[in-house]
Amino acid sequence: MFNAKAYAAAAATSPLAATTVARRHPTGHDVQIEILFCGICHSDLHQVRNEWSNVMPTVYPCVPGHEIVGRVTKVGSAVTGFKPGDLAAVGCMVDSDRTCPECQAGLEQFCPNMTLTYNFPDKHLGGVTYGGYSDNIVVDESFVLRVPSNLSLAGAAPLLCAGITTYSPMRHWCVSKGKKVGVVGLGGLGHMGVKFAHALGAHVVVFTTSPGKKDDAIRLGADEVVVSRDANQMQKHVGSFDFILDAVAADHDIDSYIQLLRRDGNLTLVGAPEKPLAVAAFNLIFGRRSLSGSPIGGIRETQEMLDFCGAHNITADVEVIPIQKVNEAYDRLLRSDVKYRFSIDMASLKSE
Numbered sequence: 001m002f003n004a005k006a007y008a009a010a011a012a013t014s015p016l017a018a019t020t021v022a023r024r025h026p027t028g029h030d031v032q033i034e035i036l037f038c039g040i041c042h043s044d045l046h047q048v049r050n051e052w053s054n055v056m057p058t059v060y061p062c063v064p065g066h067e068i069v070g071r072v073t074k075v076g077s078a079v080t081g082f083k084p085g086d087l088a089a090v091g092c093m094v095d096s097d098r099t100c101p102e103c104q105a106g107l108e109q110f111c112p113n114m115t116l117t118y119n120f121p122d123k124h125l126g127g128v129t130y131g132g133y134s135d136n137i138v139v140d141e142s143f144v145l146r147v148p149s150n151l152s153l154a155g156a157a158p159l160l161c162a163g164i165t166t167y168s169p170m171r172h173w174c175v176s177k178g179k180k181v182g183v184v185g186l187g188g189l190g191h192m193g194v195k196f197a198h199a200l201g202a203h204v205v206v207f208t209t210s211p212g213k214k215d216d217a218i219r220l221g222a223d224e225v226v227v228s229r230d231a232n233q234m235q236k237h238v239g240s241f242d243f244i245l246d247a248v249a250a251d252h253d254i255d256s257y258i259q260l261l262r263r264d265g266n267l268t269l270v271g272a273p274e275k276p277l278a279v280a281a282f283n284l285i286f287g288r289r290s291l292s293g294s295p296i297g298g299i300r301e302t303q304e305m306l307d308f309c310g311a312h313n314i315t316a317d318v319e320v321i322p323i324q325k326v327n328e329a330y331d332r333l334l335r336s337d338v339k340y341r342f343s344i345d346m347a348s349l350k351s352e
């Protein structure tokens, strides 16, 4: 074991602060990565503040971070895919059982024995896994991704969660040319959703509560922007969408979006608000509309997404911050005040 520097929350109400955590030395198929950038996902905030206590109660200290890019520094003797000096990335998962039908299908995100990157039982050291707000991480090579060399590293980090979480359902629901696609909530996930829907050729409509984000939405690839608090603007789109991606982190009126779907249209929820959302049965019944959810994506599809981003030159729009600003960044995330993802420059951790 060795000590890695990290930022952790000691309790649901504590700010994150510098600490050290134990990491295993790389053996066998392990890859040790010096973390260069880590994105801040709203899930980090939900988890740190124990807002998902019913489903995934937080174990403290909690080191969040699952949008990781860095450079390989050491590899175990059985590693074949990576060598010291390579760029590497890690997303929301660090292991799975690799034998169940989900793993066999390349859908490790549904494996009953999957290990999340943080706040999950650590099979190697006991306790829980610690995430990317850290200077180093050690991960089995099967869960390490390759970063296309043309992408900026700070902007590539958020692809590992915000990217795959929006790309995967869009591929599943066949977003393509000729489809009318809505993206609700122009935050970290939402802005990636706009970029992907546009790159896949769809007609993209952004729904935002922030009128000040209108110009950005168009720049990011939207064809239309609707300020969702304006009922007249919403009314114009009733019954017209093939697919809507809902990436809102807080309580909101999901019914007002279900009504916008055409016959057999689908709304996929990727946002994970703390409290349940109310759905009126008849909004689904009339029009045979469907409501579903989607978690991140499998390893194979995550690599496909990264390669798609390399080919289309897609990265997240990021505000790079030092780790010392992470608590301020969380407060700003709650005010929807980020354009459009914070990416932590992990070199800042060296001074702690």
Ligand code: NAP
Residues within 6 Å of the ligand: 040, 041, 042, 043, 044, 046, 161, 162, 165, 184, 185, 186, 187, 188, 189, 190, 207, 208, 209, 210, 213, 247, 248, 249, 250, 251, 252, 269, 270, 271, 272, 273, 294, 295, 296, 333, 334, 336, 338, 340
């Ligand atoms: P984010 O950057 O904070 O973006 C959320 C956006 O939602 C905001 O920018 C805002 O957009 C909108 N919003 C916020 N409060 C709202 C309110 N009260 N009513 C209506 N709209 C509101 O968050 P994120 O990192 O993109 O994450 C979004 C959600 O996805 C979180 O709940 C996160 O935990 C979840 N998530 C799920 C998965 C998965 O696998 N399914 C993966 C990652 C994240 P406007 O200003 O445009 O309105």
Ligand code: ZN
Residues within 6 Å of the ligand: 041, 042, 043, 044, 066, 161, 162
């Ligand atoms: Zn995330």
